[in-house]
Amino acid sequence: MGHQPHACHLWWGASLHYFLLFFAALATLATLNLVRSRIGRAFVAIRDQDIAAEIIGINIFRYKLLSFAISSFYAGVCGVLYTYYFGIANYEAFQIGVSIDYLAMIIIGGFGSVLGSIFGAVFVTMLPIAIRWIMEPLAGLFFGSGELSSIVASTRLVLFGCLIIFFLVVEPEGLNRLWRNVRNYFRTWPFSY
Amino acid sequence: MSRSSNWRMTAIAAGAVALMAGNAAAQDKELVFGLQCDRTGATQTVGVFLCPGYHDYISLVNSKGGIEGYKIRVLEIDHEYKVPPAMEAHERFKKEGAVLEGLYGTPQTAALTKKLEEDKILGTSPGFGTAAASDGKRYPYVFPIAASYWSQGAAAVAFAKKELGGNLKGKKIAYLFYDNPAGKEPLVILEDLAKSEGFDLRTFAVPAPGVEMAAQVLDITGRYRPDFVITHLFGRSPSVSIRELKSKGYPLSKVVSFVWGASEADIKAAGGYEVANGYHTIQFAGVGLDFQVIKDINAMYQAQGKPAPTAQEVSVFYNRGVMIAAIHTEAARAAIKAKGGTKPTSEDIKKGMESIKGFTLGGMVPPMEITELDHEGGGWVQVWTVKDGKLVKNGHWFQAYRDVINKHLAATN
Numbered sequence: 205m206g207h208q209p210h211a212c213h214l215w216w217g218a219s220l221h222y223f224l225l226f227f228a229a230l231a232t233l234a235t236l237n238l239v240r241s242r243i244g245r246a247f248v249a250i251r252d253q254d255i256a257a258e259i260i261g262i263n264i265f266r267y268k269l270l271s272f273a274i275s276s277f278y279a280g281v282c283g284v285l286y287t288y289y290f291g292i293a294n295y296e297a298f299q300i301g302v303s304i305d306y307l308a309m310i311i312i313g314g315f316g317s318v319l320g321s322i323f324g325a326v327f328v329t330m331l332p333i334a335i336r337w338i339m340e341p342l343a344g345l346f347f348g349s350g351e352l353s354s355i356v357a358s359t360r361l362v363l364f365g366c367l368i369i370f371f372l373v374v375e376p377e378g379l380n381r382l383w384r385n386v387r388n389y390f391r392t393w394p395f396s397y
Numbered sequence: 398m399s400r401s402s403n404w405r406m407t408a409i410a411a412g413a414v415a416l417m418a419g420n421a422a423a424q425d426k427e428l429v430f431g432l433q434c435d436r437t438g439a440t441q442t443v444g445v446f447l448c449p450g451y452h453d454y455i456s457l458v459n460s461k462g463g464i465e466g467y468k469i470r471v472l473e474i475d476h477e478y479k480v481p482p483a484m485e486a487h488e489r490f491k492k493e494g495a496v497l498e499g500l501y502g503t504p505q506t507a508a509l510t511k512k513l514e515e516d517k518i519l520g521t522s523p524g525f526g527t528a529a530a531s532d533g534k535r536y537p538y539v540f541p542i543a544a545s546y547w548s549q550g551a552a553a554v555a556f557a558k559k560e561l562g563g564n565l566k567g568k569k570i571a572y573l574f575y576d577n578p579a580g581k582e583p584l585v586i587l588e589d590l591a592k593s594e595g596f597d598l599r600t601f602a603v604p605a606p607g608v609e610m611a612a613q614v615l616d617i618t619g620r621y622r623p624d625f626v627i628t629h630l631f632g633r634s635p636s637v638s639i640r641e642l643k644s645k646g647y648p649l650s651k652v653v654s655f656v657w658g659a660s661e662a663d664i665k666a667a668g669g670y671e672v673a674n675g676y677h678t679i680q681f682a683g684v685g686l687d688f689q690v691i692k693d694i695n696a697m698y699q700a701q702g703k704p705a706p707t708a709q710e711v712s713v714f715y716n717r718g719v720m721i722a723a724i725h726t727e728a729a730r731a732a733i734k735a736k737g738g739t740k741p742t743s744e745d746i747k748k749g750m751e752s753i754k755g756f757t758l759g760g761m762v763p764p765m766e767i768t769e770l771d772h773e774g775g776g777w778v779q780v781w782t783v784k785d786g787k788l789v790k791n792g793h794w795f796q797a798y799r800d801v802i803n804k805h806l807a808a809t810n
Contacts, residue, residue, distance in 0.1 A: 289484075290480055290481070290484060291508055291511050291512075292480070292504065292508045294480070294504045294507065294578070296503075296504050296577050296578070296605075297479060297480050297504055299439065299605065299606075301438070301439065329481075332482065333485065336474070353432075353434065353436070353452070353475065354436060354445070354448075354449070356475070357434070357475035358436075360475070361437050
């Protein structure tokens with residue numbers, strides 16, 4: 205990539221966005237179809253109860269291996285796109301904390317659903333930005349700029365932890381379930397009986 | 398949601414909008430500095446002390462009327478030592494019209510180097526980032542403004558030479574480092590110096606997260622038995638190295654650490670000043686609270702009826718924050734003066750940064766000279782040694798083997 209001509213920045217930024225969006229759409233489509241296929245059904249069966257799955261004739265070893273292979277494929281594609289986006293590839297960015305973040309995305313989004321994982325990823329990525337947008341003008345009324353930044357940083361951590369606990373306890377099916385509730389409500393609205 | 402809480406939300410939103418509008422009115426006599434920080438991520442042990450130092454110095458400048466009549470607004474974003482939030486922070490800074498950015502972290506600096514150049518905003522990367530960024534021609538918008546890992550490596554060898562009686566011929570030096578790109582960076586300089594100075598160099602890598610190094614230290618103290626040890630570690634690992642070397646009976650007076658293994662917090666985590674007695678540390682900013690600028694900051698707090706900030710407990714990092722803020726301020730001051738008082742652009746501030754010379758802040762900042770070609774400012778460092786329960790200055794600011802560093806800088810082009 206190197207030096208893009210100056211006038212092309214906007215074009216480059218926007219086209220990169222659509223380039224990445226294309227892969228995101230492709231991956232979503234592929235996953236949705238995978239879930240509906242024989243392989244996807246086998247994954248669901250193993251997740252729900254692996255002994256029962258084995259009894260009905262699913263080769264657990266083969267499907268578990270396959271699940272690793274498929275997720276590695278997604279991670280690999282994502283890694284290449286990541287490098288395109290950031291311009292560097294650095295293994296230091298991938299430590300244990302990243303796994304925890306991804307797990308949090310899945311918990312908040314909702315286990316076992318494609319839409320949920322998208323919700324979770326968007327939510328967790330946007331949360332710090334949203335917190336800054338809300339906190340900076342509001343907390344700015346009471347605190348100086350130095351204190352403010354330390355408060356904003358800590359708020360993110362506190363809120364993040366609270367949300368994970370909240371979703372685990374109150375709504376284990378995550379944002380996906382909330383979305384479905386809202387959707388079902390409006391589907392029959394205003395005649396909900 | 399009930400009706401009354403709806404109203405309350407609307408009122409809060411309206412208040413926020415009004416506040417933003419108020420900010421917009423004050424913008425013509427205001428400069429925005431972007432600051433990236435790590436207060437909650439992998440290296441938060443640095444950020445929670447460094448960033449308050451930055452804010453306190455800027456508050457001090459603002460309390461005295463700002464720079465030539467311009468108030469400074471610091472926009473800090475905590476990137477948790479991750480690259481994506483650092484990119485997002487840069488976009489935000491750009492949108493808010495920041496004239497310069499304080500970067501934080503080697504991977505973040507690497508990712509943003511290209512962006513800074515495209516957007517023509519200068520970024521400072523004191524004590525991290527690639528050593529090649531000292532070359533202002535090749536990296537026009539990145540300013541290390543402090544000794545790079547190459548300069549630190551050269552300084553460590555020069556210090557070892559001085560401690561070992563002025564001659565390194567036939568001596569053995571061990572290099573204990575964190576196994577990441579930053580840890581490996583000084584190797585070229587150390588290897589080159591090993592040839593020209595005639596000492597034997599052996600390297601010992603510590604894998605992340607760096608809290609297990611009993612094997613490496615045993616290898617150093619039991620098998621290799623070096624005359625001097627140079628360490629370059631991050632996060633929790635410097636304290637582990639101090640403890641391990643001490644427990645294996647290696648004299649800490651023959652150990653010198655790079656800048657990120659050099660704080661009061663590392664010494665405390667290793668078991669206190671008693672344990673770490675004799676340990677040498679390389680610094681790119683002055684240590685301790687005995688500086689006029691710190692006294693001014695504390696006086697400012699006192700005038701507001703507040704106690705001195707607790708971040709001063711770790712003066713090594715706090716002072717670095719003060720130093721970074723001071724250099725940013727000086728660059729902006731030079732730019733405003735050069736423009737005859739009109740509002741400077743990032744390009745003007747870059748020129749201001751390239752004119753910094755002889756700014757020492759009462760001894761806290763080295764006598765660096767930043768030029769268009771040398772964005773590092775000469776690679777000055779100072780050694781501070783643990784002695785009698787505190788860090789004590791061990792000699793003056795110095796630079797070492799500039800010819801070797803310049804040779805390597807030229808070779809990377």
